[in-house]
Amino acid sequence: xxxxxxxxxxxxxxxxxxxxxxxxxxxxxxxxxxxxxxxxxxxxxxxxxxxxxxxxxxxxxxxxxxxxxxxxxxxxxxxxxxxxxxxxxxxxxxxxxxxxxxxxxxxxxxxxxxxxxxxxxxxxxxxxxxxxxx
Amino acid sequence: xxxxxxxxxxxxxxxxxxxxxxxxxxxxxxxxxxxxxxxxxxxxxxxxxxxxxxxxxxxxxxxxxxxxxxxxxxxxxxxxxxxxxxxxxxxxxxxxxxxxxxxxxxxxxxxxxxxxxxxxxxxxxxxxxxxxxxxxxxxxxxxxxxxxxxxxxxxxxxxxxxxxxxxxxxxxxxxxxxxxxxxxxxxxxxxxxxxxxxxxxxxxxxxxxxxxxxxxxxxxxxxxxxxxxxxxxxxxxxxxxxxxxxxx
Numbered sequence: 001x002x003x004x005x006x007x008x009x010x011x012x013x014x015x016x017x018x019x020x021x022x023x024x025x026x027x028x029x030x031x032x033x034x035x036x037x038x039x040x041x042x043x044x045x046x047x048x049x050x051x052x053x054x055x056x057x058x059x060x061x062x063x064x065x066x067x068x069x070x071x072x073x074x075x076x077x078x079x080x081x082x083x084x085x086x087x088x089x090x091x092x093x094x095x096x097x098x099x100x101x102x103x104x105x106x107x108x109x110x111x112x113x114x115x116x117x118x119x120x121x122x123x124x125x126x127x128x129x130x131x132x133x134x
Numbered sequence: 135x136x137x138x139x140x141x142x143x144x145x146x147x148x149x150x151x152x153x154x155x156x157x158x159x160x161x162x163x164x165x166x167x168x169x170x171x172x173x174x175x176x177x178x179x180x181x182x183x184x185x186x187x188x189x190x191x192x193x194x195x196x197x198x199x200x201x202x203x204x205x206x207x208x209x210x211x212x213x214x215x216x217x218x219x220x221x222x223x224x225x226x227x228x229x230x231x232x233x234x235x236x237x238x239x240x241x242x243x244x245x246x247x248x249x250x251x252x253x254x255x256x257x258x259x260x261x262x263x264x265x266x267x268x269x270x271x272x273x274x275x276x277x278x279x280x281x282x283x284x285x286x287x288x289x290x291x292x293x294x295x296x297x298x299x300x301x302x303x304x305x306x307x308x309x310x311x312x313x314x315x316x317x318x319x320x321x322x323x324x325x326x327x328x329x330x331x332x333x334x335x336x337x338x339x340x341x342x343x344x345x346x347x348x349x350x351x352x353x354x355x356x357x358x359x360x361x362x363x364x365x366x367x368x369x370x371x372x373x374x375x376x377x378x379x380x381x382x
Contacts, residue, residue, distance in 0.1 A: 006151070010300050094359035
C-alpha cells in the first residue's frame with residue numbers, strides 16, 4: 001500500500017475569513033495601518049519643523065485642525081484602544097506572570113498595573129505638552 | 135432509567151489514498167444516547183455502519199491525545215466533545231494544517247520531528263548526582279511550569295494555529311510549550327542549548343500571538359503564554375550578548 005497524503009494548503013489571502021477567532025485577530029493586527037499613518041504624520045511634522053518655515057508648520061497645524069482629520073483621529077483612537085490596547089493589556093499576564101513563592105500574582109493585578117502606568121504616562125505627556133498646567 | 139437518544143447527522147471527511155484524488159464528505163445517521171461523546175458516535179459507525187472508516191483513538195479518557203479532530207471546524211478531542219453540546223448536524227474532519235493519511239487520520243511526522251528539536255527532557259551540564267540522590271525541587275519551582283506538563287500532544291493547538299498552517303516550518307505551539315516547560319524546570323541546565331533553535335526565525339518569533347492554541351487546548355495548557363515568555367527570555371539573552379563583556 002502506498003502512502004499518498006493529501007495536503008490541504010491554507011489559502012494565503014482568505015484564511016481568516018471563515019473563522020471568528022481569526023477575524024478578531026486580524027482586526028487587532030490591522031491597527032498597524034493606523035500606526036503607519038501616525039508615523040507619516042510625525043515625519044510630516046518633523047519635516048515642517050526642521051524646515052524652519054512658519055508657513056510650512058502653520059500648514060501642518062491647519063491640516064490637523066481640519067474636521068475630517070479630527071474625526072479620523074477620534075475614530076483611530078477608539079479603534080486602537082478597543083482592538084489593540086485593551087487586548088494587549090488583557091494578554092500581559094500571559095507574557096509576564098509574577099510568582100511569589102508558591103503563589104501566583106492574580107492576572108487582574110498585572111492588568112490594572114498596566115492601566116495605572118498608562119494613565120501616569122498619558123498625564124506626564126499632557127503635562128510635557130503644556131495641556132495640563134501645574 | 136434509559137437515557138434519551140438523539141438522531142445525529144454526521145458528515146465525515148473521507149479520503150482513501152488508493153481510490154480518491156481528493157477528500158469528500160460522507161453522511162451517517164446515528165442514534166446517540168445523550169451522554170455519548172463524538173468518539174462514541176464514530177465507534178458506532180465503525181462497528182455497525184462502515185468498517186472502512188479510519189481514525190485514531192486509544193484511551194477514551196482525555197489522556198492519550200490520539201482522538202484530536204475538527205468538530206464543526208473546531209480542533210477538539212472527540213472523547214471529551216459531547217453530543218449534548220452540539221447541534222443535530224456535526225461535521226467531522228481531520229485536524230486542520232496536517233496532511234491527511236486516510237479519512238480522519240493525519241500525518242504527524244512533522245510535529246514529531248519538531249518535538250525532538252525542542253529537546254523536551256532534562257539536560258544537565260554538570261555530572262549527574264549519585265544513583266541514590268534525587269534532584270530536589272521545591273513546590274514553588276514546580277508551580278512555575280506545572281501547567282505545561284499537562285500537554286498530551288493531541289496537536290489540537292497546531293490545527294488551530296494559522297501561523298503553522300501558512301508556514302509549516304514554524305516549530306509550533308506544543309513543541310515550544312514543552313521546551314519552555316523544561317527551561318523553567320529548576321533541575322534543567324539546557325536553556326542555552328534550546329535557545330539556539332527556539333530563538334531562530336522558525337521559533338518563537340514566527341508566532342504573532344493569535345492565541346488560538348491556548349483557546350482550543352483540551353487540557354487548559356497555555357502555549358501562547360509560553361511562547362510570549364520565551365520571546366522575553368530571548369530578547370533578554372540578545373541584549374546580554376550586546377552588552378560589553380557579554381557572551382557571544
